Amino acid sequence: MALSETAGPVPVAHNPSQPVKLRWGELDEDDGEDLDFLLPPRQILGPDENGIKKVIEYKFNEDGNKVKITTTTRTRKLANARLSKRAVERRSWAKFGDAVHEDVGSRLTMVSTEEILLERPRAPGSKAEEPKVAGDPLAQFQKGAVLMVCRTCGKKGDHWTSRCPYKDLAPPIEGFVDKPAASEAATAASGPAKGAYVPPGMRAGAERTGSDMRRRNDENSVRVTNLSEDTREPDLLELFRPFGAVSRVYVAIDQKTGMSRGFGFVNFVNREDAQRAINKLNGYGYDSLILRVEWATPRAN
Amino acid sequence: MRPILMKGHERPLTFLKYNRDGDLLFSCAKDHNPTVWFADNGERLGTYRGHNGAVWCCDVSRDSMRLITGSADQTAKLWNVQTGQQLFTFNFDSPARSVDFAVGDKLAVITTDPFMELSSAIHVKLIARDTSDQTGDSILVIKGPQGRINRAIWGPLNKTIISAGEDAVIRIWDSETGKLLKEADKESGHKKTITSLAKSADGSHFLTGSLDKSAKLWDARSLSLIKTYVTERPVNAVAMSPLLDHVVLGGGQDASAVTTTDHRAGKFEAKFFDKILQEEIGGVKGHFGPINALAFNPDGKSFSSGGEDGYVRLHHFDPDYFNIKI
Numbered sequence: 001m002a003l004s005e006t007a008g009p010v011p012v013a014h015n016p017s018q019p020v021k022l023r024w025g026e027l028d029e030d031d032g033e034d035l036d037f038l039l040p041p042r043q044i045l046g047p048d049e050n051g052i053k054k055v056i057e058y059k060f061n062e063d064g065n066k067v068k069i070t071t072t073t074r075t076r077k078l079a080n081a082r083l084s085k086r087a088v089e090r091r092s093w094a095k096f097g098d099a100v101h102e103d104v105g106s107r108l109t110m111v112s113t114e115e116i117l118l119e120r121p122r123a124p125g126s127k128a129e130e131p132k133v134a135g136d137p138l139a140q141f142q143k144g145a146v147l148m149v150c151r152t153c154g155k156k157g158d159h160w161t162s163r164c165p166y167k168d169l170a171p172p173i174e175g176f177v178d179k180p181a182a183s184e185a186a187t188a189a190s191g192p193a194k195g196a197y198v199p200p201g202m203r204a205g206a207e208r209t210g211s212d213m214r215r216r217n218d219e220n221s222v223r224v225t226n227l228s229e230d231t232r233e234p235d236l237l238e239l240f241r242p243f244g245a246v247s248r249v250y251v252a253i254d255q256k257t258g259m260s261r262g263f264g265f266v267n268f269v270n271r272e273d274a275q276r277a278i279n280k281l282n283g284y285g286y287d288s289l290i291l292r293v294e295w296a297t298p299r300a301n
Numbered sequence: 302m303r304p305i306l307m308k309g310h311e312r313p314l315t316f317l318k319y320n321r322d323g324d325l326l327f328s329c330a331k332d333h334n335p336t337v338w339f340a341d342n343g344e345r346l347g348t349y350r351g352h353n354g355a356v357w358c359c360d361v362s363r364d365s366m367r368l369i370t371g372s373a374d375q376t377a378k379l380w381n382v383q384t385g386q387q388l389f390t391f392n393f394d395s396p397a398r399s400v401d402f403a404v405g406d407k408l409a410v411i412t413t414d415p416f417m418e419l420s421s422a423i424h425v426k427l428i429a430r431d432t433s434d435q436t437g438d439s440i441l442v443i444k445g446p447q448g449r450i451n452r453a454i455w456g457p458l459n460k461t462i463i464s465a466g467e468d469a470v471i472r473i474w475d476s477e478t479g480k481l482l483k484e485a486d487k488e489s490g491h492k493k494t495i496t497s498l499a500k501s502a503d504g505s506h507f508l509t510g511s512l513d514k515s516a517k518l519w520d521a522r523s524l525s526l527i528k529t530y531v532t533e534r535p536v537n538a539v540a541m542s543p544l545l546d547h548v549v550l551g552g553g554q555d556a557s558a559v560t561t562t563d564h565r566a567g568k569f570e571a572k573f574f575d576k577i578l579q580e581e582i583g584g585v586k587g588h589f590g591p592i593n594a595l596a597f598n599p600d601g602k603s604f605s606s607g608g609e610d611g612y613v614r615l616h617h618f619d620p621d622y623f624n625i626k627i
Contacts, residue, residue: 086365087324091339096385097348098309098334109343112304112614118573118583118622 039066050074062276220274221296225263227251228287232260239286240266244273265296302622304587305343307613309336314607316358317596320365325382326596326605327368328613331355335370337382340598340605343615347385351378358399358452362406367428369409371397377411379428379435388432395419399452402428403459408440408476410462412450421450423464425476443479446472452498456521457505463521465495465509473524483524490526491517496536502543502599510536516550518576530574538594544601545623546576551592551606571595571606575627582625587614 039058046053055071095102102108224236233249240246251264268274274295282293310330318327319340326340334348335356354374361368361382368380373396379388391397395416402409409428415421425441448467456463461482462474469492471485485491491511500507506527510516512535518528530550538551553569569591570584590609597604603617 083324084322087322090324090365090383093346093383095345095347096383097336097350099336099345099347102345108307108309108345109338110306110308112306112587114303114587116302116304116585116587116616118302118585118619118625119570120583121581 064279220268220271222266222268222274222278223263223294223296224266224281225292225294226289227260227262227264227291228289229260229262231264231287233264236264236266239281240268240277243268243277243280245269302616302619305615305617307338307343307345307615308611309338309345309348309613310334310611312355313590313609313611314594314613315356317594317605317607317613318359318361319596319598319605320361320382321363321599322365323599325361325365326613326615327359327361328594328607329356329359329370330607330611333372333374335359335368335380337368338613338615340603340615343613349378349380349385349387351387352376354396357397360400360402360409362402364406367402367406369400369402369411369428371400371411373397375413377409379432389435389437391424391426391437393424395421398449399454401452401454403455403476405459408455408459410453410455410476412453412464412466414449415447420444421446421448421466423450423453423462423474425462441476441479443474445481446470448494451494451496454498454500454507461521463498463507465498467494469493469495469511469513471495471498471509471519471524485519485524486526489517491515493535497539497595499539499541499595501541508539508541508548510539510550510552512536514552516548516574518548528576528579530579532572534568535591538592538606540595540597540604541576542597542601542604543599547582548574548576549595549597549604550574551595553588553591553609569608571604578627580627582627585616588612 039060042058043056044053045056051074053073055073057069057071059067059069061067222240227236231251233251236251237246237249240249245268246266247269248267249264250266252261253259254261266274266277268277278293278295281291284291284293307328310328310332312331314328314330316329319325320327324340325346326338327335328338329335333352333354333356334350335352336348337346338344339346349368349370352370352372352374354372356370356372359368359370366382367388368382369377370380371377375393375396377391377393377397377400379390380386381388391411393411393413396414397411398414398421399412400409407428407430409426411424411426413419413422413424421444423441423443424439425443426438427436427440429435443462443464446464446466446468450464450466452466453462453464455461455476456473459476462476463471464474465471470487470490472481473483474480475482491509491513493511493513495509495511497510498507500521504521506518506520508516508518514532514535516530516532516536516539517526518530519525520527530548532550532552534552534554536550536552540549540551542548550572551570569588570586571592572584573582574580575582585606588606588608588610590611592606592608594607595604603615605613605615607613
């Protein structure tokens with residue numbers, strides 16, 4: 001049987017500053033959504049007589065520069081790629097030992113009548129959204145069902161968060177742990193965070209008043225407007241987390257109706273991360289609305 | 302997938318091994334006849350008759366011409382793979398537990414059990430190219446570890462021998478001098494008997510399974526612990542996919558407790574884990590006894606499991622297995 005085989009892509013131009021761990025915010029597919037039309041179309045050259053095929057693609061890297069990526073692949077025809085010559089030879093070996101006198105009806109080899117599946121511990125896909133970064137604080141919102149997940153170091157089944165040996169090393173997470181709890185207390189609206197239990201010790205922010213919250217550090221604060229009504233803080237955190245460490249997420253909630261007022265703030269630890277988030281997400285289509293993401297204007301006081 | 306069931310053995314399976322091309326599957330069981338099967342359709346090619354005890358382990362040479370088996374009848378035997386003919390018998394004073402050909406097939410390491418006041422030992426034998434030159438002399442005998450040595454394999458470039466067994470300590474020996482080079486850290490290492498040991502396709506790391514309900518991934522040179530996979534039952538067999546970053550653990554409750562409990566409680570599944578994330582991917586059910594042996598086809602597209610129930614189950618993966626996402 002003839003099979004074609006790809007003999008290793010050879011990236012010619014490559015963005016060297018790309019981090020090893022891809023976050024979805026840096027994934028190529030997402031890149032293309034709003035900016036693709038600005039790029040020259042993908043070119044495919046070949047395959048020529050040697051089976052060399054070139055694919056030329058253009059992409060924006062994270063700094064917004066255009067990068068040309070040439071992928072060269074060779075396609076080869078392999079005869080009998082699946083079976084080696086000697087394996088074919090072995091096929092015709094004479095039976096020996098007990099196999100010589102095997103009864104026709106012995107049926108030593110049977111195909112199972114039962115269809116056996118690789119049973120997933122969770123439904124496939126339900127885990128797909130789970131963050132792969134260990135220690136991702138977002139884990140607390142989605143792994144609510146898994147017992148004993150340390151929210152500080154992300155270890156499962158080893159210890160509770162309060163007993164985490166790495167507690168002191170972890171970045172302070174109260175910044176956004178207290179907020180969902182506060183909004184939970186203030187509103188009856190349902191959101192993805194509702195299922196997650198927030199222990200009393202983490203509810204320090206619940207006692208704080210709204211004005212107290214507003215007096216927070218406004219450094220690297222990004223204002224997000226034109227949010228859909230369904231957007232809650234965890235959603236916003238999920239959206240902005242890939243760009244870097246987030247210290248606070250806040251979505252304005254109407255006290256009377258409990259609905260989102262359509263804007264929120266995200267504070268980043270690093271200013272560069274915030275700038276990247278603005279570059280990437282301003283004009284991004286989120287929940288059928290076009291987001292507006294900008295620097296929050298400094299407070300008058 | 303619809304597994305192929307091979308019922309050639311009368312007694313529990315002990316070991317499974319594919320040849321390098323992945324077209325033959327060798328199975329060992331507590332009955333006395335190691336068997337070779339075609340790995341694609343499960344047809345029986347032949348049996349190797351001559352052992353007089355449970356066969357614990359086997360290995361096949363790179364050119365698929367020689368088979369070595371270790372048996373509880375206190376011998377290890379060399380076989381002609383094609384004809385089933387016995388080529389040579391290594392005699393010991395205690396049961397042979399594990400056998401492994403070195404890279405190049407010029408050496409073999411055989412471990413023997415502690416028996417009648419004899420301590421366990423690791424023997425290194427020269428394998429002659431021509432069977433008429435073959436001798437039974439050991440070029441090296443390593444003694445020291447207490448209790449059974451369940452597996453001994455060759456390390457990178459045949460320079461070391463990696464052994465593991467009942468004392469739950471993994472050791473690396475110099476294969477020329479027999480000197481102990483490294484010992485696994487007691488803190489991070491296994492707590493109970495190590496039952497199985499599987500090398501990665503490139504030999505750079507290996508996986509051990511233990512009755513302490515975990516499997517651990519180790520660096521073959523530095524013996525540093527890389528990953529730990531935790532399950533809820535003792536691990537009898539481990540295998541590593543040569544294609545994807547998957548490891549498979551097989552096990553189940555103790556064989557003596559099987560008849561007293563429901564088969565669903567036994568958890569006789571082959572459990573798939575992501576090698577890097579240490580997350581469980583899924584389980585393949587089917588055996589109605591603990592899994593004693595696991596092997597991956599070298600092409601990574603099928604695997605087989607052998608159980609206490611005497612069956613070998615050969616699984617060819619469905620196409621969607623190759624795109625599983627965690």
